Amino acid sequence: MSGDTGILSFGAYIPRKRLQRAAIYSTNAWFAPGLKGLAKGERAVGDWDEDVITMAVEAARDTLEGVDRATVGSLSLASTSLPFVDRLNSGVVKEALNLADGIAALDVTGSQRAGTSALLQALAAAAGGRGPHLCLASEMRKSRPASEAELTTGDAAAGLLVGAGEPVARFLGAHSVTADFVDHYRSAGMTFDYAWESRWVRDEGYMALAGTALQAALRSLAVAPEAIDRLIIPISVRGVAEGLAKQAGVRAEAVEDTLAANVGDAGVAHPLLMLAAALQTARPGEKILLMGFGQGVDVLLFEATDALDKLPPRRGVQGALARRFSDENYTRWLFHRGLLDLELGMRAEADQKQPATTLWRNRKAVLGLVGGRCAKTGVVQFPKTDISVNREERSAHTQEDHPLADRKARVVTFTADSLTYSPNPPSLYGMVDFEGGGRITVEFADVEGVDVEVGREMRMMFRIKAVDESRSFTKYFWKAAPVA
Template identity: 35%
Template sequence: MNALVAYGSYLPHHRLDLTDIGAVLGTPGGRGRRTVAGYDEDTTSMAVEAGRAALAGFPRDEIGSLLLAIGEPPYLDRTNAAAAHAALRLPGSALAMDLIGSARAGAAALATAATSPGPTLAVLSDLRGGLPGGADERSGGDAAAAFVLAPPRPDRPALAEVLATAWTTDELFDRWRVPGEPASHVWEERFAEGPYTDHGLDVLRRALREAGVEIGAVDHLIVTGLHQRAARAVAARAGARREAVTDTLVTRAGNPGTAQAGLLLADVLDRAGAGEVVVLVVLGDGASCLVLRTTAALPDHRAPVTVASQLEGGAPVSYGTFLTWRGHLVREPPRRPDPQPTAAPPAHRATPYKYGLVAGRCSACDTVNIPAEHVCVRCGAVDTQQPHPLAERGGRVVTFSIDHLAFSPSPPVIAAVVDFAGGGRLICELTDVDPGDVVVGMPVRMTFRRTASAAGVHNYFWKARPDVTAVSGEPANTQAASAHG
């Protein structure tokens, strides 16, 4: 099998305190908080952010396949993974495919990546919610996680080896949602609790037997699924040491459905030591189990940003704003024309720039042109521009404006001029920031977002968000930027 050689996670910036639900609706809202994707985020954009984290130190041109597991796909009839493929600047020869519509899709993506030929990027992403005041709204969450599984080499050591997998499949009609419906239907939990518990224990025992590992030797047991009572029952009856059973993060982040297995696995990898056994059990239409053993390379090659650090960050969002972003509360829109849908032919011609944020650096005068053009804006040289990716480069705000009238689901719109480290100037939107906190000189980094939707067409492009790493003193974006173009 392929080994796990890189990983990354993404939690959106916003947090909803569950007590706010009860304060508005007059019903119990629950304890804790959940992660909330912004109005300009969806499962594809979050998948790109997690994928960028996983590929931070991995050669993108070596990826042979992209498997995108999403519970809430932005599109049907077209491959959502194609947009992520373009934004991540993966090779055109790489296969990009979706696994959509169920929590089980996440485990399927990981298992398929483990047995795929060559390096494979598996990304798990989901937005979970439900009707206002419902259990799914309270217990849901939004997140993404990504994993690169590939044959290990001296220059890319294995962080964890996949020891075994096991599956069961059962037609358990406990949860369903017809396409187009805003929330799931659920039978009483007691109906499926027994079968799910049996399936979870079955795959756990078979996978451990195949791996040659005793349950007492398991260092981290992750049991997840949308049926949380069954997940708790499997964890309690597995026979693992109590300290080995991992926190499901439900009270801190919620349950992001398809992405929860990836989020919990990334959290364990963030803190596991060398030579530890990690077991992942996912309940859904049966059960799935993966057994991994970490290697001595893990402590020195962890993800650049941990799940724990992301949980500690974020900003509160009101319940009214949350309902608006989810489409449950229709509010008066700004008095400006609605956005126009993107036209396919010009969008395709500009794919490297629009999705990958690839500019052009003139080989004659070293000027960065955004976007790349046939004629350099500074020296006039023709066809001298070389691809110059900007997505991973930091920048700083040169100037900005705050527009309270421009069309946006969450006004005001903050437009900024950003100078990139190493050259290049771009006018773009700022996101994940309070208007009162924006200042000239603020360090920012780029983030892939859904800028607008019109006539059923989603328009994706890049926005800038505050770079917390640079603010804390890290050198990520401290290089002075020269502005051209």
């Protein structure tokens, strides 16, 4: 592979639900009235069937819009809230994307700048001539009720396809600093972060450590501060991004929106999310400076290119922000985060054990939603079997892999079930037909505030099917969501 090294494509995912900060504050005001100043706007919250892995899959699908997935050579997933400690989380993402078994996959964690650090490593590998690398970052952190973090954080994921060729953003260089600045931490076994005093973090961490690194990066990269068209500072604390820009001599109008008002701080994913947002509106020739902060600083410099105009349309950050549902049910969100213990009833007592042998044998169908297409008759079916379901031609051993996850679907039948257990009742499910053939009965997702009817267009989304609480194992499958 030859050409410039940089970002070949980008994508993002923000959950549809936006929990209103006023709803959070109104419940906790009796105990923490001092949080009133943070009770404005909304934060993105994943539904009960979403986590870091499912959000990463959706960001990856957006990133790979118009890209031949067979060209992807490796992928990484950066997060500090990965669902599995000893299972390759990025490996589950790989299966859901139906990528080749021959690619490398890596989980990256341990710091809030894990996303930018993973991006740096991907760019370095791309310069060595390797195939495109799918760099993903996703975050869904828990926060203690009535804390600042509960109001300021948010859930989101972003993706960047990095490689050599015709990048939409050419990589011009980077500068990194590593220092054990403990603004917050979460030790093994802890549920919530422990944060230090905010004024000290602002003065010594953001303005001093990050400010010095930003100025050093401009010098080492030999770029004038006034030449920066877009400055991405993924720090949502009011005034910090503007203060760092002024300190470095970068124009105030170059500072990018931190998305604090309608997403919240998405942790590891936030630098890449803001970069994806910037690239969606960037013009060729613009210089984009990206910062990542966490036990040090990463600073990366990119230049947008003419290839942006050739990139196929995608939802991106703009589309994800537009696809929203205003949520004021704070209690439901606490329950979905495991922070409120409700009486679930006997119908919730079913054993959700996942036999590893069955999952292995059917991983393409379960995780990748790969069905079968009869090479003789063209009939599509799910699941793929040795004998075709065609009543006119019971052909045997003629099935070819037929991925269904990215095909359009329409509702054939549906049911709202209030008797079966669901973490978000009623349970809505039904049968959908795929464009080009094939049908499947699945659960529906993201249906609150949406009228579901026969014939409605649906989009398949990778979600949590169930959680085996006894063995701490998450089961994944695909669900149908209304097309916005």
